[in-house]
Amino acid sequence: MDFNAIVSAVMSNIVFYLLAFIIIVFALMMVTSKNLVHSALFMIVTFLGVAGIYVMLQADFLAVVQIMVYIGAISILLVFGVMLSRRDNMDRSNLNNSFGVAAFFVAAFLFVIITRLMVATEWIGLVSTRPVESTAGQIADLLLGPNMVAFEAAGLLLLVAMVGAIILGKGVDQSK
Amino acid sequence: MITLQHYLILAAALFCIGLFGAVTKKNAIAVFMGIELMLNSVNINLVAFNRFLAPAKLTGHVFAIFIMVVAAAEVAVGLALIISIYRHRKSTAVDDLNLLKW
Numbered sequence: 297m298d299f300n301a302i303v304s305a306v307m308s309n310i311v312f313y314l315l316a317f318i319i320i321v322f323a324l325m326m327v328t329s330k331n332l333v334h335s336a337l338f339m340i341v342t343f344l345g346v347a348g349i350y351v352m353l354q355a356d357f358l359a360v361v362q363i364m365v366y367i368g369a370i371s372i373l374l375v376f377g378v379m380l381s382r383r384d385n386m387d388r389s390n391l392n393n394s395f396g397v398a399a400f401f402v403a404a405f406l407f408v409i410i411t412r413l414m415v416a417t418e419w420i421g422l423v424s425t426r427p428v429e430s431t432a433g434q435i436a437d438l439l440l441g442p443n444m445v446a447f448e449a450a451g452l453l454l455l456v457a458m459v460g461a462i463i464l465g466k467g468v469d470q471s472k
Numbered sequence: 473m474i475t476l477q478h479y480l481i482l483a484a485a486l487f488c489i490g491l492f493g494a495v496t497k498k499n500a501i502a503v504f505m506g507i508e509l510m511l512n513s514v515n516i517n518l519v520a521f522n523r524f525l526a527p528a529k530l531t532g533h534v535f536a537i538f539i540m541v542v543a544a545a546e547v548a549v550g551l552a553l554i555i556s557i558y559r560h561r562k563s564t565a566v567d568d569l570n571l572l573k574w
Contacts, residue, residue, distance in 0.1 A: 305473055312474045316482045323486055323509055327493040332502060339505050342486075346512050353479070355519045358533055362515075365540050370508060370547050377501050377551040381558040392496045393567060403492040410484040414477050420525065434530045435537070443534055450541045457545035464552035 312352060319345035332378050332389040340371045357432040479520035486513035498565045500554050504547060511543045 319342055326338035343366040350359035382389055439447045490509030497503050515536040522532025558564050 308474055320485055323489040327489055353519045353523045358536055373547055373551055380555050381564045390502050391498045393498050396496050399492050399495040403488040407484055407488040411481050414480045419476050435533050438534045453545050457548050461548040461552035464556050
């Protein structure tokens, strides 16, 4: 292994652990925050970290889509939902119910089991051999070729969801 | 060297945090945030499996895109429902939505 390969391996280690640290810490802050608006902002940072993980996995198109859809659309929608549905004190807007301890043990137990299974499994091909290249063209070929029907169904689903959201939010005129 | 297991364990941790948030929160919008975290961790899993185990075709990326589509539709309809419920009952706490209980 020559010097450049060692440097790039060390750099990818550093970047991965930094991103993982950001994701986990901000996700925990999101879950434990008592203020719903702060939770939404922590969630945006978590989504940014996930976009960084996509870049590390050479999924450039998905990283951009993650930023546009999750940070640009879903987070803003959630913040709008908070603003439209709260009038009183924001500091106590995101309280826990009485299942806290039980839910903590269930989540921790699930994490331990999954981690145990993943460490014990003998994965093939642990080091990727894929060359670094743009993924948008190949995704377009897959979406408009073999997965054409699913692609159209997804478009229909988005249209139905949009019309449904408008009708649910606006209400139907009963007089007609 | 970062291997497949690192990504899978990161996704597992994110999924469990999202599960904890979705189960323990009182406010329906906070429950949605937990569900979004869980969907994100599944996407990390799909992309990581695609890169390490089947790098010839980008099937995992296409799956992740479909999950994002469904997540966006789910959030739009869900928030419209929450706002509609808030208008009628002046509350977004899931504990208050016990209309179907007798």
